[in-house]
Amino acid sequence: MNNLQDQGISGVPIEIEGVSKIFGPELEKPFRALKEVTLSIKAGEFVSVVGASGCGKSTLMLMVAGLLQATTGRISVDGKPVTKPLTDVGIAFQDHLLLEFRTAMQNVMLHADIRKLPRRQIEERAKDLFAQLRLERAMDKYPKQLSGGMRQRISLIRSLVHDPSVLMMDEPFGALDALTRLQVRMDLEALWMRRRPTVLFITHSVEEAVGLSDRIIVMSPSPGEVVDDIRVELERPRPITLGDAPEFGAYVDRIHHHFERLGVLHGMGKLPQHA
Ligand SMILES: Nc1ncnc2c1ncn2[C@@H]1O[C@H](COP(=O)(O)OP(=O)(O)OP(=O)(O)O)[C@@H](O)[C@H]1O
Structure with a gap:
């Protein structure tokens, strides 16, 4: 076991340079x-x-x-x-991409089948994930x-069932209503905190970015460049009522301010300035 595993961190570092x-x-x-784009992401x-x-x-x-x-x-990734x-990655997209002719469990087990992973062990982990998301x-x-x-939460279970060290998600909750989105956000945070x-x-x-992240990378419009790298110092697990916290509003404003400055958002009034 290395030091990170001792701390319960299964992730690996990612370096993106120029x-x-x-x-x-x-x-x-x-x-x-x-x-x-240059970014250094910790394990x-x-x-x-x-x-x-x-x-x-x-x-x-991609x-x-x-x-x-x-x-x-x-x-x-992980120094390589x-x-x-x-291969050691889980990916989830906006479209849940579940196969209609397979049950939820069979969809989740697709990874084990394709990657020839130890079936019994993966099935145990899948059951555990279904239970944690109250989806038995x-x-x-x-x-x-x-x-x-x-369906989206099952897709989340599928992306995590093989315990990947990197999880990549592209607008995974884009098609969900606001209430479901909030639930899935909290479920994702809980699952992420475990491993x-x-x-x-x-x-x-x-x-959603403020609700979930340790860091938020703000990009400029095309061609994309990093314009801000914000560390979100909010305690975890983050509550449903996070939106009421003044610090939450300050992070959101800071990002909206960038979007206004870059012409991504056009407002009528003046937004507050943040350092
Ligand atoms: N294979 C490709 N060939 C040519 N242009 C491409 C290709 N893939 C993406 N692009 C262009 O590159 C730019 C960035 O695309 P990308 O999908 O990465 O943006 P995005 O920020 O993820 O957008 P969205 O938020 O709408 O999903 C877009 O202008 C897109 O049209």
Whole structure:
């Protein structure tokens, strides 16, 4: 066991150094999606990326996952350069992508089947995750018998069942109603706190980013650049009523202020200034 495991942290560090992405460099009009992104993410940190639509958030995530090559710069995960798709990773998208002809449990076990992982051990962990999310009764149901929030939480269980050291989520709760979104946010925090994988979380919701993150990376509109790196010093687990805390409002305002300055948001009045 290493020191981090002693502390119950299963995550690994991610280093992104001077990473740019140009789509179609061979074309007459190449498109620069990301410009010189440098980020150092600690093992077990929960990091959100917020920014205007099209600023390159998904592009960045795909490059870290090894699914897309950076044009310049270097990315390493757990000290190793990313040169091919990561395997020790869980991925969840807005679309839950559950197979309709498999039950919830069978969907979750897909990982074990594909990756030939020890089935009994993974099934135990899956049952434990279903129980933690109060979804035991959904285990043998098919996706069409479940609500959108349940389907998304099952997708969350699937992304965590193999105990990955990195969890990547691209707008996972985008299609949910506000109440379900709040529930899933708290469920995600609880699951993350148990094993502390390193999380890269992409969201359009500033409130969700503040609710979940240790750090929030604010990106400029295309080509995406890091304009702020905010450490969120709010105690965990964060309560349902977090939105009432003045510090919460200050973080949200700070990000909105960037968006107003960058022309992503257009307000009528003046927003308060933050350091
Ligand atoms: N394969 C590609 N070829 C050319 N351009 C691309 C490609 N993939 C993405 N882009 C462009 O790169 C930019 C960044 O895309 P990306 O999907 O990373 O943005 P995003 O911030 O995740 O957007 P959203 O919040 O809307 O999901 C966009 O302008 C997009 O059109």
